[in-house]
Amino acid sequence: METMQIGRAKLTWLNGGVNFLDGGAMFGVVPKALWGKKYPYNDKNQIELRTDPILLQLDGKNYMIDSGMGNGKLTNKQIRNFGVLEESSIDQSLGELGLSTDDIDALLMTHLHFDHACGLTKPTDNGYESVFKNAVIHVSQVEWDEMRNPNIRSVNTYWEMNWKPIQQQVQPFEQEITITNGLKMVHTGGHSDGHSILLFEDDDHTWIHMADIMPTHAHQNKLWALAYDDYPVTSVHQKEKWMDYGYKKKAWYTFYHDAYYRAIQFDESGSRIDQVERERYDYN
Numbered sequence: 001m002e003t004m005q006i007g008r009a010k011l012t013w014l015n016g017g018v019n020f021l022d023g024g025a026m027f028g029v030v031p032k033a034l035w036g037k038k039y040p041y042n043d044k045n046q047i048e049l050r051t052d053p054i055l056l057q058l059d060g061k062n063y064m065i066d067s068g069m070g071n072g073k074l075t076n077k078q079i080r081n082f083g084v085l086e087e088s089s090i091d092q093s094l095g096e097l098g099l100s101t102d103d104i105d106a107l108l109m110t111h112l113h114f115d116h117a118c119g120l121t122k123p124t125d126n127g128y129e130s131v132f133k134n135a136v137i138h139v140s141q142v143e144w145d146e147m148r149n150p151n152i153r154s155v156n157t158y159w160e161m162n163w164k165p166i167q168q169q170v171q172p173f174e175q176e177i178t179i180t181n182g183l184k185m186v187h188t189g190g191h192s193d194g195h196s197i198l199l200f201e202d203d204d205h206t207w208i209h210m211a212d213i214m215p216t217h218a219h220q221n222k223l224w225a226l227a228y229d230d231y232p233v234t235s236v237h238q239k240e241k242w243m244d245y246g247y248k249k250k251a252w253y254t255f256y257h258d259a260y261y262r263a264i265q266f267d268e269s270g271s272r273i274d275q276v277e278r279e280r281y282d283y284n
Contacts, residue, residue: 001093002262004276006252007202008182010057013262013278014093016068016119020046020083026215028227038218039260046083048259049216050278051115053090054209055097059180061105065198065209066256067131070118073161088119090131104132108185109139110211111195112147116256117162128161130169138179140187141172143194153230154192188213188242190235191226197242206251207263213239215257217264243270 003012023045027035032045041047056063068088078084094100110116120137121128139147150158163170176186182202188195191212198209212228213235214220222240225232246253247268254263258278265274 001096002276002278004252004263006200006207007205008058009200009202009205009207011207011254011263012055012057012097013052014055014064014068015086015089016050016052016066016256017070017084017088018048018050018086018259019069019115020044020048020085023047025227027219028225028229028232030221030224035218035224039216049257050255050259051088052256053119054254054256055094055099056108056183058183061180062099062103063106063108063179064104064132064135065108065254066110066116066211067107067119069115070120070122072123073118073121082115090119101132102134104135106179107132107135107137108179108198109137109143110185110197110209110256111143111192112139112162113157113192113212114159114162117147117159120162121165128165130166132169135169137166137170138177138185139170139172140185140194140196141174142187142189143192143196144170144172146192146194188234188238190231190238191229193230197238199242201249204249206246206249207254208242208246208251209254209256210239210242211256214243214253214255216255217258217261220266220270 001012023041051069053068054065071087122131147158147163176184178184183200185196188197200207225235229235247270252263252265262276262278267273
């Protein structure tokens with residue numbers, strides 16, 4: 001597991017699963033001749049994407065950014081269509097750190113698409129139950145509302161089994177919420193109507209988790225939006241805003257989906273000055 005310290009914050013990437021999605025869908029209108037130079041693809045035009053939550057240890061609390069792919073919740077058809085080769089092993093990852101799911105104080109949910117929210121619940125003999133029983137779950141009010149009442153498009157990714165068992169734990173916020181000193185969640189919209197990012201500032205130490213408006217290092221270009229984005233123009237404007245903000249502070253940008261980098265630090269011009277690479281595995 002890769003770990004890094006940024007100011008008071010310790011970040012550790014847990015094993016949340018892996019899937020392979022169509023590269024064209026992940027880069028929208030960007031031609032393959034361009035995005036193919038930035039991110040590897042296989043003979044099916046698919047790219048490898050992690051779904052790895054970040055354990056954030058800060059001021060004596062254990063937070064987790066998103067929840068992974070989950071276990072035993074996808075049908076065979078979904079596993080095939082979503083290119084899932086590995087489901088979550090969050091219990092094992094936490095166990096290696098001397099922790100369990102009961103030790104998580106809060107979930108910081110950037111949004112509630114299945115690949116981020118399936119890890120919130122697990123199957124039981126009588127249905128589903130919460131995985132992180134002691135955790136408060138923070139998510140934007142807009143996202144929480146759509147999760148429970150999806151539209152014709154979002155019904156394919158907002159699933160009842162991911163929200164009903166945890167609804168008593170959810171504390172939704174409006175535009176932004178301060179989680180603890182220096183750490184806040186900010187509603188951006190874009191990828192989904194209720195999508196949020198995380199911002200941490202501690203003196204001259206800054207990191208920004210852009211979630212799915214910059215899911216991989218190859219999406220650094222402000223104009224490169226996903227075909228999966230519900231509001232791509234919003235994604236572009238929000239990415240421009242938060243990349244400009246972070247560049248001035250030489251911020252680190254952390255990733256949930258990137259199969260090659262856990263975090264990258266950029267300078268004022270947007271050039272890479274430091275990075276944390278992910279240990280690679282062979283899935284063949």
